[in-house]
Amino acid sequence: MKEFFSFVKIILSVCLVSISMILLVSALVSVNVKTKLFSFDLANRNLILNDTVVVHFIHGSIPETNCDYQKKRLGGLLGGHIELEVKGKVYGFLYDNLPIHTFSQKKFNSKFEALSKTEWEIKNENDRITSIYIPTEKKKMQTLQAELASNLNSPPYDYAFIGHRCTSSTASLLSEHQIINTFSDLESIIAFFYPRTFRGALIKFAKINKLKIKFAKGSDCHLWEG
Amino acid sequence: MSESHISHTHPDQEITILLNEYNLCCTRIEDFIKRQDSILQISLVIMGGVIAFTMLNIIPQELFIAVPLVPFIILIHVLYHFSRVITNQGYRKYLEEILNAKILNNSPIKYYKVGKEFMLEKNPSSKINSIIFPLIFLLSILYSIFMSNFNLIVIGGSIVYIIIIIIVGININSFLKDLDERVFQFCKDNT
Numbered sequence: 001m002k003e004f005f006s007f008v009k010i011i012l013s014v015c016l017v018s019i020s021m022i023l024l025v026s027a028l029v030s031v032n033v034k035t036k037l038f039s040f041d042l043a044n045r046n047l048i049l050n051d052t053v054v055v056h057f058i059h060g061s062i063p064e065t066n067c068d069y070q071k072k073r074l075g076g077l078l079g080g081h082i083e084l085e086v087k088g089k090v091y092g093f094l095y096d097n098l099p100i101h102t103f104s105q106k107k108f109n110s111k112f113e114a115l116s117k118t119e120w121e122i123k124n125e126n127d128r129i130t131s132i133y134i135p136t137e138k139k140k141m142q143t144l145q146a147e148l149a150s151n152l153n154s155p156p157y158d159y160a161f162i163g164h165r166c167t168s169s170t171a172s173l174l175s176e177h178q179i180i181n182t183f184s185d186l187e188s189i190i191a192f193f194y195p196r197t198f199r200g201a202l203i204k205f206a207k208i209n210k211l212k213i214k215f216a217k218g219s220d221c222h223l224w225e226g
Numbered sequence: 227m228s229e230s231h232i233s234h235t236h237p238d239q240e241i242t243i244l245l246n247e248y249n250l251c252c253t254r255i256e257d258f259i260k261r262q263d264s265i266l267q268i269s270l271v272i273m274g275g276v277i278a279f280t281m282l283n284i285i286p287q288e289l290f291i292a293v294p295l296v297p298f299i300i301l302i303h304v305l306y307h308f309s310r311v312i313t314n315q316g317y318r319k320y321l322e323e324i325l326n327a328k329i330l331n332n333s334p335i336k337y338y339k340v341g342k343e344f345m346l347e348k349n350p351s352s353k354i355n356s357i358i359f360p361l362i363f364l365l366s367i368l369y370s371i372f373m374s375n376f377n378l379i380v381i382g383g384s385i386v387y388i389i390i391i392i393i394v395g396i397n398i399n400s401f402l403k404d405l406d407e408r409v410f411q412f413c414k415d416n417t
Binding site for chain 2: 016019020023024026027030031034035038078193194196197200201204207208
C-alpha cells in the first residue's frame, strides 16, 4: 500500500512538473510574440500604406434556449471565428467535417472559403463581430490575395485542435506577408491558441497604432464572449 | 587552586554558557519577527510596483502569470524561516528548563510559556498576522486572472501555483505540528 501511494505521488509529481513546463513554455512564447507585435513599427517612414486588410473576429457564444438565432460555433464561448477581408472578399479557414482532428493528419480535414463582403454580412448579421482595420502596402495585399486564392483550391495545412485553426492560420498569414510582426507557425499555434487571445492582442496593437476598430453587438439572445 | 574554588566556578560558568545560548536563541526568534516586518514591507512595495507596471503598460496577457510568483516565493521563504523559529522555540524551552533547575527551585525564566500562551495561541492579532502572506498570494492570483481577462494560460498557471502551495502547506503543517515539543524531547533525550 505504501509503495502504491509513493508510486501515485511520483506520477502526480511528474504530471504537475510537465503541466508547469508546458504552461511556462506557452507563456514565454506568447509573451515573446505579443511583445514584438505591440512594438511592431506599422508606421515605418519607408512604407506607403495605401491599402487595408480587415481582420474580422466573430465572438464565441452560447445561444439561449428560446433564441431564434441558434447558430453554434465550435468551442462555444471560447470558440468563434476569424476571417480576413481582402479587396472586398472575406476569407476564412475551417474544417471540412466534424469531428476535427486532434493532431494534424496527412489527409486534411480543412478548407479555405471565400464570400463576397455582402454575402458575408448577410450570413453573420446576428453575430457579435469586432473588426480591426490594418493599413498595409498594396504589394503585400497582392501577395496575400494570391496566397489566399491558391489556398482556396488547396489548403496548405490540416485543421486540428493541436495545430492550425482559424486563429493561428489568420495570424500566420498576416505574419508571413509582414502585415504584422513575423513569427513561425509553431509560435502562432502556441501564442494564438483560441480566438480571444488573438483578438485581445490585436485590439491592443490597434490602440497603440490608433487603428480603426468596428464593433457589432450581435443578437441579444446569445451569451457572448467579450 | 583549591577544590572548593573549582567546584564554585564551574556551575557559574555553566550558567553563563547556558544564558549566552539562551540569549542567542531568543535573538534568533526576535530576528525572525523583525525580518517578517521587513519582508512584509518589501513584498507590499514590490506588489505595488508590479500592479502599477501592469496597469500602466500594455503587456501581453500571459505576462500576468508572473504576478503571483513574487508572493509565492516570499510565502515559501517565510514558511522556511517560521519552521526555524519553531525549532528555536523548542530549544529555548529546553534551555529554560535547565536554567530554572540550576536557579534553585524558583523557575523564574518563563519566556517560553509566556510567548507561547500570550504571543501566539491566545493572541488574535497573531492569527490575523499569519494569514497576511497567504492573503497577499491569493489576491495576486485573483488579480492576475482578472487582469489577464481570464486567459487560459494564466488560469492554468494559477491552478498550478495553488496546488504547489497546498502540497507545501500540508507537508510543512505536518512538520510544524508540535515541532517545538519534538525538539525539546530530542534535546532531553540527547543530553
